[in-house]
Amino acid sequence: MLDCGRMTALKLRFPTPDEPELPLDMGEHGVAPRAGGAGLAPVADGATPSVRFCVDRRGVWLTVSDGVRGVHVNGRAIQRMAMLRTGDAVYVDGHELRLVSSTPVAARARAEEAQDAFDTADADLRIVLRGVGGRYHGRSFTLAQPRLVGRHADADIRIDDPGFAERHARLERAGTGVRLIDLGQGEGSLVNGEPVRDAWLQAGDQVVFDAHHRFVVEAPARAVHLPDDDDGVMPDAHALLPATSRGGLPLPWLLLAAAVIAGLLSVLLLFGAA
Numbered sequence: 001m002l003d004c005g006r007m008t009a010l011k012l013r014f015p016t017p018d019e020p021e022l023p024l025d026m027g028e029h030g031v032a033p034r035a036g037g038a039g040l041a042p043v044a045d046g047a048t049p050s051v052r053f054c055v056d057r058r059g060v061w062l063t064v065s066d067g068v069r070g071v072h073v074n075g076r077a078i079q080r081m082a083m084l085r086t087g088d089a090v091y092v093d094g095h096e097l098r099l100v101s102s103t104p105v106a107a108r109a110r111a112e113e114a115q116d117a118f119d120t121a122d123a124d125l126r127i128v129l130r131g132v133g134g135r136y137h138g139r140s141f142t143l144a145q146p147r148l149v150g151r152h153a154d155a156d157i158r159i160d161d162p163g164f165a166e167r168h169a170r171l172e173r174a175g176t177g178v179r180l181i182d183l184g185q186g187e188g189s190l191v192n193g194e195p196v197r198d199a200w201l202q203a204g205d206q207v208v209f210d211a212h213h214r215f216v217v218e219a220p221a222r223a224v225h226l227p228d229d230d231d232g233v234m235p236d237a238h239a240l241l242p243a244t245s246r247g248g249l250p251l252p253w254l255l256l257a258a259a260v261i262a263g264l265l266s267v268l269l270l271f272g273a274a
Contacts, residue, residue, distance in 0.1 A: 010060060010086060012053065013098040013193065014040055023102065024060065029053045033093045040095045050092050053084075060084040060099065070094065074133050074214060085216070087192040087206035100193040105205075126219075127178060129171065129207070133214030135159070140218070146172040149209055150183075157209075164210050177201065178217060 012022040012031070016039040022029060030049025034041050043049040051071060052063045062082045064071050071078045072091040084090070090097040128140040129147070136157065141147055147156040152166040159168070165185035172179055182188055182197035190208035191199050201207070203219040 009102040010055075011100055011102055013100050015096050016040075021100075024053055024055055024099075026055070031092065031097065033095070037093070040092055040097060051090070058083070062090060075212060085206055086204070087190065087194075087208065087214075089193070098193040105191045105194045105196055105199045127173065127176075127203070128218050129157075129215045130218050131214065132206070132216050133208075134210075134212050136213065136215070143171055143173055143178055146170055150185075159210050159213055161210055168209065171201075174200070180207065 010024045012024065012029070014021070019039060019041055022031075022042055030043040030047070030052050031040050032043045032047065032050045033039070048065065050065055050068045052065070054061045054063065060083070062071075062073065062078065062084055064078055064080055070091070070093060073082050073084065074089055076082075084099050086099055086101050088099045090099065127143045129143060130140040131137045141157060148167060148170055149155060149157045149159065150166050150168040151158065151160055151164045155167070165183070167183045168186045169183055169189055170181045172181065178201040180189065180191065180196070180199045180201055188195050188197045189199075190196070190206075191201065192206055201217050203217055205217045207215045207217065209215075
């Protein structure tokens with residue numbers, strides 16, 4: 001059972017300007033189409049929602065009511081349940097809801113004035129930008145060096161759509177944070193569902209370029225110094241963690257333990273036979 005008693009700093013943004021944003025501070029929140037199909041709205045007590053948003057200690061969960069069809073998250077059809085992250089776009093009955101933070105990205109302090117966004121003193125920490133939608137889904141880019149986003153052939157993250165700017169934005173490290181810098185040739189980007197041009201990014205932020213190319217900023221617990229591929233693309237960040245970071249013993253220790261156990265068994269068999 002989900003624990004819906006946790007307070008959060010998230011809210012739902014509705015597609016119609018006359019519908020106020022819905023804070024997701026505790027409990028379940030039901031949403032359904034308005035009468036006549038003119039947008040979406042929170043359901044009144046006793047009414048049956050099309051979808052529910054519930055917050056527990058693991059995050060925000062979307063559940064779809066029985067018989068409801070046409071629910072999508074970032075373009076992916078959802079039948080029963082999905083876990084959401086800040087910046088996700090949820091479509092219900094053809095209308096969009098967006099999960100946004102109560103604190104706008106633009107209101108964040110500059111990196112040199114803020115506390116360490118990644119909560120680490122490791123100067124070698126490898127921060128990555130992992131694709132969660134679009135062409136680069138499942139692939140990660142290190143941010144140890146500045147990365148150009150755009151349609152240009154020299155772009156590190158190339159988005160080859162005709163309407164996309166050749167030089168759209170640049171991502172660069174700023175201490176232990178990441179700065180997104182708009183290059184003035186496009187309409188900006190979305191960070192956690194908010195349209196921005198320049199922004200200071202934190203671990204967990206979702207960045208969207210050209211509507212459907214989605215990335216999440218990630219900071220692995222420990223970094224492994226591996227060279228980038230020729231195209232600057234790395235395997236998924238989780239695969240770079242050493243075995244000890246994933247909760248297991250390193251392989252050499254496992255082999256040594258196996259050898260010791262095998263030796264003890266041989267001694268027992270030898271003396272037992274004698």
